[in-house]
Amino acid sequence: MIRxxxxxxxxxxxxxATALGLSGPAEGGTETRTWPEIVAAAKGQTVYWNAWGGDExxxxxxAWVGDQVRxxxxxxxxxxKLADTADAVSRVLAERAAGKKEGGSVDLIWINGENFAAxxxxxxxYGPFTQVLPNFHLVDFADKPSTLVDFTVPTDxxxxxxxxxxxxxxYDTARVTETPGSIxxxxxxxKAHPGRFTYPAPPNFIGSTFLKQVLTELATDPAVxxxxxxxxxxxxxxxxxxxxxxxxxxxxxxxxxxAFPASNPAQRQMLDDGVVDMSLSFNPAEASSAIANNLLPxxxxxxxxxxxxxxxxxxxxxxxxxxxxxxxMVVADFLMSPKAQAVKQNPEAWGxxxxxxMAKLDPGQxxxxxxxxxxxxxxxxxxxxPTLLEPHPTWMTRIExxxxxxxxx
Amino acid sequence: MRRRGxxxxxxxxTLTLFLAPVIAGLIGTWLPAFGYLxxxxxxxxxxxxxxxxxxxxxxGESLRLTLLSGFLATFLAFALTVGFLAxxxxxxxxxxxxxxxxxxxxxxxxxxxLGLAFLIAPSGWLVRxxxxxxxxxxxxxxxxxxxxxxxxxxxxxxxxxEMPFLLLMTLAALEQVRADERLAVARSLGYGxxxxxxxxxxxxxxxxxxxxLYAVLAYALSVVDVALILAPLTPPPLAVQVLxxxxxxxxxxxxxxxxxACLQLLVxxxxxxxxxxxxxLAERLGRAWIAGGSRGGNGRLARPLAAGLVQGLVALAAASxxxxxxxxxxxxxxxxxxxxxxxxxETWARxxxxxxxxxxxxxxxxxxxAAIALLLVLGCLENEQRRGLxxxxxALWLLYVPLLVPQVAFLFGTQVLAIxxxxxxxxxxxxxxxxxxxxxxVFLTLGDSYxxxxxxxxxxxxxxxxxxxxxxxxxxxxxxxRPVLFALAVGFAVSVAQYLPTLFAGGGRFVTLTxxxxxxxxxxxxxxxxxxxxxxxxLPLIAFAAALAVPKPLALARKLTVQPA
Numbered sequence: 001m002i003r004x005x006x007x008x009x010x011x012x013x014x015x016x017a018t019a020l021g022l023s024g025p026a027e028g029g030t031e032t033r034t035w036p037e038i039v040a041a042a043k044g045q046t047v048y049w050n051a052w053g054g055d056e057x058x059x060x061x062x063a064w065v066g067d068q069v070r071x072x073x074x075x076x077x078x079x080x081k082l083a084d085t086a087d088a089v090s091r092v093l094a095e096r097a098a099g100k101k102e103g104g105s106v107d108l109i110w111i112n113g114e115n116f117a118a119x120x121x122x123x124x125x126y127g128p129f130t131q132v133l134p135n136f137h138l139v140d141f142a143d144k145p146s147t148l149v150d151f152t153v154p155t156d157x158x159x160x161x162x163x164x165x166x167x168x169x170x171y172d173t174a175r176v177t178e179t180p181g182s183i184x185x186x187x188x189x190x191k192a193h194p195g196r197f198t199y200p201a202p203p204n205f206i207g208s209t210f211l212k213q214v215l216t217e218l219a220t221d222p223a224v225x226x227x228x229x230x231x232x233x234x235x236x237x238x239x240x241x242x243x244x245x246x247x248x249x250x251x252x253x254x255x256x257x258x259a260f261p262a263s264n265p266a267q268r269q270m271l272d273d274g275v276v277d278m279s280l281s282f283n284p285a286e287a288s289s290a291i292a293n294n295l296l297p298x299x300x301x302x303x304x305x306x307x308x309x310x311x312x313x314x315x316x317x318x319x320x321x322x323x324x325x326x327x328x329m330v331v332a333d334f335l336m337s338p339k340a341q342a343v344k345q346n347p348e349a350w351g352x353x354x355x356x357x358m359a360k361l362d363p364g365q366x367x368x369x370x371x372x373x374x375x376x377x378x379x380x381x382x383x384x385x386p387t388l389l390e391p392h393p394t395w396m397t398r399i400e401x402x403x404x405x406x407x408x409x
Numbered sequence: 410m411r412r413r414g415x416x417x418x419x420x421x422x423t424l425t426l427f428l429a430p431v432i433a434g435l436i437g438t439w440l441p442a443f444g445y446l447x448x449x450x451x452x453x454x455x456x457x458x459x460x461x462x463x464x465x466x467x468x469g470e471s472l473r474l475t476l477l478s479g480f481l482a483t484f485l486a487f488a489l490t491v492g493f494l495a496x497x498x499x500x501x502x503x504x505x506x507x508x509x510x511x512x513x514x515x516x517x518x519x520x521x522x523l524g525l526a527f528l529i530a531p532s533g534w535l536v537r538x539x540x541x542x543x544x545x546x547x548x549x550x551x552x553x554x555x556x557x558x559x560x561x562x563x564x565x566x567x568x569x570x571e572m573p574f575l576l577l578m579t580l581a582a583l584e585q586v587r588a589d590e591r592l593a594v595a596r597s598l599g600y601g602x603x604x605x606x607x608x609x610x611x612x613x614x615x616x617x618x619x620x621x622l623y624a625v626l627a628y629a630l631s632v633v634d635v636a637l638i639l640a641p642l643t644p645p646p647l648a649v650q651v652l653x654x655x656x657x658x659x660x661x662x663x664x665x666x667x668x669x670a671c672l673q674l675l676v677x678x679x680x681x682x683x684x685x686x687x688x689x690l691a692e693r694l695g696r697a698w699i700a701g702g703s704r705g706g707n708g709r710l711a712r713p714l715a716a717g718l719v720q721g722l723v724a725l726a727a728a729s730x731x732x733x734x735x736x737x738x739x740x741x742x743x744x745x746x747x748x749x750x751x752x753x754x755e756t757w758a759r760x761x762x763x764x765x766x767x768x769x770x771x772x773x774x775x776x777x778x779a780a781i782a783l784l785l786v787l788g789c790l791e792n793e794q795r796r797g798l799x800x801x802x803x804a805l806w807l808l809y810v811p812l813l814v815p816q817v818a819f820l821f822g823t824q825v826l827a828i829x830x831x832x833x834x835x836x837x838x839x840x841x842x843x844x845x846x847x848x849x850x851v852f853l854t855l856g857d858s859y860x861x862x863x864x865x866x867x868x869x870x871x872x873x874x875x876x877x878x879x880x881x882x883x884x885x886x887x888x889x890x891r892p893v894l895f896a897l898a899v900g901f902a903v904s905v906a907q908y909l910p911t912l913f914a915g916g917g918r919f920v921t922l923t924x925x926x927x928x929x930x931x932x933x934x935x936x937x938x939x940x941x942x943x944x945x946x947x948l949p950l951i952a953f954a955a956a957l958a959v960p961k962p963l964a965l966a967r968k969l970t971v972q973p974a
Contacts, residue, residue, distance in 0.1 A: 048918065050917060053928060054928065054929065054931060056759075056934060056937055059763075078918070080917040080918055081917070081920060081925075081928060082917060083927075083928045083931065084656050086656040086657060087656055087912075087917065088917070089660075090655060090656060090663075091916060091917070093448065093449070093660060093663070094821075094824055094825055094828055094833075095828055095833075096448050097446065097447075097448030097449075097825055097828070098825055098828035098829045098833075099829070100828055105833065105834045105916050105917075105918065114659070118659065118660055122660060195551045201642050201643050254551060255551060255553055258553070258558060259553060259556055259558070259641060259642070259643065260642065260643055262642055262931045263931045263933070265931070265933030265934070266931060266933045268933055269933040269934075269935070270532075272743065273532035273549055273743070273744045274532070274547075274548040274549060274743075274744050275531065275532055275548070275549045275551075294740055294741045295933075295934060297743070397659060401466070404466045404467060404643075404644070405466035405467075406466075407643065408466060408467045408470075408643035408644045409466055409467040409469070409470050409644065
């Protein structure tokens, strides 16, 4: 009958030890080829783009990008839909653990913030490469400084800006008449409407952003947040206001703060169901687009805080062992093209704000943006309020851990 | 002779195919748990990961949720199975329910969980049906019916899915222990129907279903996909938490994750040990109870209660499926409307191209994994019969290894090995990873029928001079066509339902209906979830229907060709 083969065990241990032993930091190198050389090398390549796949509209946009790059550059784009960007980071890491220095399975990653910081620190990224992409030079570095500094970590040409994000709040005018204009006012609103507000559980990025909004708005000196989080005593002093705020807020939340939605789309669903009265988004056009898609009632509108809300940039990066680095660069460049950026900013498609500078575009390109429709729930750019800078990623890591310690037990 | 040589290595090959990745994966997880992962600068052995694990906030609560839902779900599924069979033995209801169990087992866990979540949520269908006319609720009540603090929704989801499996395994075991004769003797001694079953049948049957029960317990203690949908998140049960640690952007958390994965294995081992202790205790008490000689009542109360509960669970599963189907054709359905305000096929139309390719991957992977598993299992069984061997208990335990070892406890290690051998993120790795879980189920489904086939058929054919291979192809296989196809359908259903193996071995390049549905679960658009979860449930059901429908014309055709001769 079934027999056991003992040598198998020792064989496997040996194989695994070799697997784990074959490793070391990857070599980084500046991309020195010219653009035409890269485009020529990209021809016929297949690019596996690892990007969060939780939003149908974004998925449809990525599919459109795939059609465009096949037509223009003969590059085949495959969208690998992730539940969490960290999955791709894991994968690249596992590949390095196994000594796979080329021919990796990830060619392009949609990334920013702590995932970028982790990959940069671990030397898991290809490049610097952005300087050779023609459309990179159309980016608005002056008014959108976060295109070069990702959560205070310099991008150093290792990731190409793709879109802008800004925290905003969704509410249903059928149930809410007056909206709070600041973090302290939000607490008063929650006290007056117990059980009607909540936020996604950190480390969901919108949930973490809400914490950073509270931290930044209540900090006596927000400048300290731009540096790495300090030692414990100082960390405690700076974050004390955040925790006392949350201690006061949580009992007023949905389910008394015992449970939190898993993500912001989940909270958007709760807003639609009437479970809560507000939702949060990083995309100023999300409300309009959700109304157009029958996901929210047309009475939903958006608001921001008077002194501004947290904003940042999201990017694409290439792993050090990408199988199709050239194809990935071609895709990254196309993503920054005026055409692709304008289609992306259209609220009927996705509504993600552009990273480009209108001043650097020619009139024809500018017209692509000026002719875009404005959704009924979207605040115009001049009503979006000031942008508050993302704190250094170390703050986020520490705050998320502390949040888990305090509220998730 | 050469063929025979091939056949005799099949058991070893089969065992290697599905045990090697598990063992390698365990090693690849235990090493980092003790600090050894050179890729992240861990090149010496240390207990630091365990200390970090112990310091993780919410670990105690995660463990509490895991143990509570795991034990409660297993116990309830077991109690319901025993209660139902004891109260309704031999009745028409048992036959009717038996027919329903196969499709229930075929339904993927994730699909049932997604449907259930929508059904029982405060804004779910059940509340909508009675609001606001009966409840007065214009807005959903702020109560915790899913992702509740005691993981009762998770427990319910597990019971709905595990009870059918246990019921079917117990029904199969009943035939082996000659339950009818035991019952007849006990009844003639004046025992009531339920008491007779519990005293005369259960002790014998329990021995047969012990392994399936342990598999259910191990599964319930380490489930990821159902927990992602129904369990609380802050903090989640241990298995989900381990997956989160594996996915933490802070790469040093990989060590904590590895230690957590090992803890998950220890939890399952300890859980099974604890259950075993419970068995011993129950045996002591039960023996005294049996020896006491009380005859028990006529079971008039037990019957409707047990029947009602089981029917309720079946109805819940059916309603979950219906909810998914309804959402997939919904355009707009706001609380508290009992039914969608507008219906349409727009979601299906928009998802069609992508859904077709995802369903194609699911179908191809499932069919291939099930077919390979079937070939190996048939080879093993035939080899066993030709050599006159019988399956020992220890070998059966080996078969259960992939079902008893929690998936999160070895899949990361397996992934590293797959990359090392260059097969990661390939179809081969995906099919192989599914095979680990498909193979045991195919073996369990087919084994008994294969061995139960009256050996005189084969002996007669052999005496007439037929070669053993000819006997296999022309006598055994045609006679066993129905169980063979049924095993194939079971294997296919198991493959369709795999979540973690697809995630790890597929490397994101292979998207199946399960990964798509679970991935969308956090995304909120119920209409799209409805499409994928419904398709996910539909594929295995079609496979079962096909397995049941195909043999008829085939058998008829054979009869027609054989008769003239």
